[in-house]
Amino acid sequence: MVEPTYLYEYPNWTHFTWDNGAILEPLTRAVALQGKLLGRMEQFGFDVRQDTEFHQLTEEIIRSSEIEGEILNAEQVRSSIARHLGINFENGVHPSHHIDGVVQMMLDVMHNFASDLTEERLFGWHAALFPTGHSGYFKIAVARYRDDADGPMQVVSQKARDTVVHYRAPDAPQVPGMMSGFLDWVNHSTNTHPLIKAAISHLWFVTIHPFDDGNGRIARAVTDMLLARADDTSLRFYSMSSQIQKEKKGYYDILEHSQKGTSDITGWLNWFLICLAHSIESAGLVIDRIARKAVFWRENALLVRDERQRKIINMLFDGFDGHLTSSKFEKIVKCSQDTAGRLLKDLAGKGILVQEGAGRSTHYVLAVKAPK
Incomplete structure (x- = not known):
């Protein structure tokens, strides 16, 4: 079987192109929903805004790990978030060192969204994901780029007795240079629509696949950081990872298709923007519930x-x-x-x-x- 040509193998592959006409409708819709959500949140008091952030941060952390098959203890996640945000949340559960590190990573993503993304920061996030230096039973390189000591980095799955290779990442010696270009673009490029930039950052990062493990979770963290820049707020009112988890098959299919394609990423941008719109719409239902709870307690606090x-x-x-x-x-x-x-x-x-x-x-x- 002839191995496909991967995206990064094309000359000037990061000079991404797309059909503006094809993504105009989903981009316009996402922008409108984004503005409506942020405008709605401004009308609420501190209690609703804090409760919404608490819920969506919890969802983002839990679902991003769940996409990769790691199930985090939800009560530990909530307990850690509450402690770091100064929220009164007495559930008697103490978070593990691992979960506390993952929460701190996400809080750094959101609360420092305007700060430059650097190697040191990425390495800190990676160390938070793998505090023991292991991914499952396997020892991995932590807080540094992969060295491919155990062979080429591949994304694989098992189908019956056959190993299916969905993607082969660039060779390790290429990673530092590729990441340098990526970080420079994240920190300094200003000629791309903020939502398009968030989408591109996700595909670009997972295409480089710079770490032994955790690439998907860190790619989503980078995406969240750029979405926070697009929202111009450190508060998280929707969870992209929750929607990706709901649409996981489509997520992996479009990533594989895009990584085996050319620098025309119209398909990926279209999928991303539609998924983003769905995540913002879902957030509206969460906010309805939280707002109703706030009204209930204002009216019944003395009764209960x-x-x-x-x-x-x-x-x-x-x-x-x-x-x-x-x-x-x-x-x-x-x-x-x-x-x-x-x-x-x-x-x-x-x-x-x-x-x-x-x-x-x-x-x-x-x-x-x-x-x-």
Whole structure:
């Protein structure tokens, strides 16, 4: 089988081109949604803005790792974010050193979005992803570019008994020079639309594939940094990685197609902008839910004083998994079954919860359901 010509093998491959007419509609739509979202957030108070940032940062960190098959403990992620942002979030869970490092990486991405992207900064992010110097069972080069000591860098998958090579990265000796050009462009190029620049940065970085592992997560971090520059805010109100996770097959398909193509990246830009628009639209549903929760507490703060009840109401607004029963309440807030039943009936009596079902099927829902 003849090996394909990869994008980086073409002369002047980083002189990317695209069909402006073909991407005009998705770009215009993404820009409009971006402006609408940011304008809407300006109308909310501190509580809604902070809660939205807290939720979306959590989603971005968890889903970016999930795309690569790594499942992070969500409660540890939330606990770490809360601690670093000074948010009161008592869940009794202490984050691992690894998760705390990943959170610090993302906070650096967002809160220092206007700072130059440097090798030192990238190496710091990489070290945060792999604090033990291993990826799974395998020792890798950490906080430095790959050296291909174990052979060429390839993206592969298994199909039956065959190994399928989806991509072969540039040889290691080329990486430092390629990264120097990439960093110079990220920091100094100003003649490209900010959303287009975010899209190009993603493809450019994963095409170089500069590290032994973590390239996808760092590429998405660089993308988030440039999206923050486009938004001109350090606050994260939508999660691109959450949408990429939902559209993961399309994501990998368009990357492979683009990396085996030419410097005409119209297809990649079109996919990226549509995915970005979807992520902003999804954020609107999250904001609806958070805003409704804020209104609820402004109106009912004095009505619900028990911290156990407050915790369960917040969980219902945030999207409770399954039905809320007295046995689930008992386990979540660590109380007796009698106490769980009494606290739930109290909320129902106040018109906050509605009891549904009967017997073993008895469960409770919010009197006014929060948007999902």
